[in-house]
Amino acid sequence: MAYQAEISRKNPGCFLFLIDQSESMEDPFGGGEDGRRKAEELATILNKLIHNLCIRCAKSDSIYDYFHVGVLGYSEESCQPALGGELSGRSLVPIGELASKPLRIEERIKKSDDGAGGVMDQTVKFPVWFDPYWKGGTPMCAALKEATRIVETWCQEHPKGFPPIIINITDGEATDGDLVAEARKLTAVGSDDGSVLLLNIHLSSTAGPSVELPTNANKLPDQHAKQLFEASSTLTPFMVARAKELGMPAAENSRGFIFNAQPLHVIHFLDIGTRPANVHLR
Amino acid sequence: MKHAKAANECDIKVFSCPKSGNSLEEYEDAWAHRQTRTPVGIRVAVADGATESSFAKLWAVLLAESYVRSEVTGAEFFARLKPARRLWRRRLAGRPLPWFASEKAEQGAFAAFLGVQIDAHKNHWTALAVGDCCLMQVDNVGKEMRVVEMFPLQKSSQFTMSPYLIGSRSNGESLNERIQISKGSLRDGDMLLLATDAVAAWLLKQHEEGRPLWKWLYRKLSTPESFAAMVAYGRKNGLRNDDFTLVRVIHHDVPVEAKES
Numbered sequence A: 001m002a003y004q005a006e007i008s009r010k011n012p013g014c015f016l017f018l019i020d021q022s023e024s025m026e027d028p029f030g031g032g033e034d035g036r037r038k039a040e041e042l043a044t045i046l047n048k049l050i051h052n053l054c055i056r057c058a059k060s061d062s063i064y065d066y067f068h069v070g071v072l073g074y075s076e077e078s079c080q081p082a083l084g085g086e087l088s089g090r091s092l093v094p095i096g097e098l099a100s101k102p103l104r105i106e107e108r109i110k111k112s113d114d115g116a117g118g119v120m121d122q123t124v125k126f127p128v129w130f131d132p133y134w135k136g137g138t139p140m141c142a143a144l145k146e147a148t149r150i151v152e153t154w155c156q157e158h159p160k161g162f163p164p165i166i167i168n169i170t171d172g173e174a175t176d177g178d179l180v181a182e183a184r185k186l187t188a189v190g191s192d193d194g195s196v197l198l199l200n201i202h203l204s205s206t207a208g209p210s211v212e213l214p215t216n217a218n219k220l221p222d223q224h225a226k227q228l229f230e231a232s233s234t235l236t237p238f239m240v241a242r243a244k245e246l247g248m249p250a251a252e253n254s255r256g257f258i259f260n261a262q263p264l265h266v267i268h269f270l271d272i273g274t275r276p277a278n279v280h281l282r
Numbered sequence B: 001m002k003h004a005k006a007a008n009e010c011d012i013k014v015f016s017c018p019k020s021g022n023s024l025e026e027y028e029d030a031w032a033h034r035q036t037r038t039p040v041g042i043r044v045a046v047a048d049g050a051t052e053s054s055f056a057k058l059w060a061v062l063l064a065e066s067y068v069r070s071e072v073t074g075a076e077f078f079a080r081l082k083p084a085r086r087l088w089r090r091r092l093a094g095r096p097l098p099w100f101a102s103e104k105a106e107q108g109a110f111a112a113f114l115g116v117q118i119d120a121h122k123n124h125w126t127a128l129a130v131g132d133c134c135l136m137q138v139d140n141v142g143k144e145m146r147v148v149e150m151f152p153l154q155k156s157s158q159f160t161m162s163p164y165l166i167g168s169r170s171n172g173e174s175l176n177e178r179i180q181i182s183k184g185s186l187r188d189g190d191m192l193l194l195a196t197d198a199v200a201a202w203l204l205k206q207h208e209e210g211r212p213l214w215k216w217l218y219r220k221l222s223t224p225e226s227f228a229a230m231v232a233y234g235r236k237n238g239l240r241n242d243d244f245t246l247v248r249v250i251h252h253d254v255p256v257e258a259k260e261s
Helices: A038-057 A095-100 A140-157 A179-187 A223-230 A237-245 A263-273 B056-069 B082-092 B099-106 B197-208 B214-219 B224-236 B256-260
Strands: A013-020 A067-075 A078-081 A104-113 A119-128 A165-170 A197-203 A257-261 B002-005 B011-017 B029-036 B041-049 B110-119 B124-130 B134-139 B146-151 B180-185 B191-195 B244-250
Touching: A013 A038, A013 A140, A038 A067, A038 A095, A038 A119, A038 A263, A038 B099, A067 A095, A067 A140, A078 A140, A119 B099, A140 A165, A140 A179, A165 A263, A179 A197, A179 A223, A197 A223, A197 A263, A223 A257, A237 A263, A257 A263, B011 B029, B011 B224, B029 B056, B029 B244, B041 B056, B041 B191, B041 B244, B056 B082, B056 B110, B110 B134, B110 B191, B124 B134, B134 B197, B146 B180, B191 B197, B191 B214, B197 B244
Parallel strands: A013 A067, A013 A165, A165 A197, A197 A257
Antiparallel strands: A067 A078, A104 A119, B002 B011, B011 B244, B029 B041, B041 B110, B110 B124, B124 B180, B134 B146, B134 B191, B191 B244
């Protein structure tokens, strides 16, 4: 049965995020009144996700390399590794190295319970690995090609491991070719434990309704949305269970795709995508 | 592979080993046992530190030790964990930790727990559990080996990836609904097995599928080598890779004159 491999330090999990950095990422995200740009909101969500992955892998006074994580940004005519600072130019980085080499550690204010029925401001450390950026077109096919190259190497090096999970986050359509064909090439790569999983999130610029984890393309409004659906892998049973726990309408054949996602959808979707299977971390 | 034998008066044997691929230092289960005077008998505990939490081994040890040094057998045991929690915090205090380790430690450590008190005179036991460490009682030893108790889980399918666990930091949440208590009587020669989740689930599965290991556990399990052989067989036959802890207690009825003295 596929997607059963244990995630361990010997056979770590691999998460690769493909981030749309085209011009339209400058627009406000969803129906939010604070007018936060999609690129800014996404950077916050992604930094928080890497932060959470570091905490998950922290073990007493060290950190176990259960995961290797990469972030590729695509904009203008190309696709580049998007982690900053000492990790610049790196496609995949062990989580322990990520934890020790953030771009910077900011202090942010978090609202928390004051223990007396009120709310108080608490200063928390917020490591940043990835800054928002936007420019030019949407070379999504270039990103999928680069992802294919990276996961081919990964799977050769980890033939028995859980297959890599690629999460593509975009607000638009590919401007450089046939998205579905490139996605098929990417998901044709795999380990003994199954094919690479490609999950797609389409970000909304409005407060319009979203389509979460669909089993078919019937409710999708246009060809671009349908292409993203076609390009998305079917969720593993464990991902379906996790989606249901989070209150999302997941079914056995749900694709890893959200159309017109609001910020909370993105957070939930990333949670689902980074909990690959019914496995303990060893 | 570790193995310990209790004082000669008690027929207790403890078998344990870390998950495959890990070192002995990374083993995060804990066990403890201690003879008691009132009532005359023994207290035995196993605890399973959660892999995804930090400093879980320390917390599992503190839980098991707290139980065997305590005298209570009911839910009030969990209301008296303040000293253990304080000790856990003290062991970490002042330790220079990187940001991720410090943040993880703030979340606390977690463990599943099972404690059993055996009253040797009255021939009964009382068990207390939170989570998925299990007690199995087998009687009619040497004959058909009847399983008379499985606690707190009765079937291998009841083991999940997210059992309720006890935290080293009290979050104010009441444990009451999660605490399980059971009692039972003992006959001479009865075998009690206390096991952490992976080995308990596997033993129950073998039992359900008509391949019980009770007889083998009673007669053949005696040395670290025999436990290693069982683990090796298990790993080829559905035993999940985890830390393993199995405590075997054989109850011997105290002669009447000893009871009266």
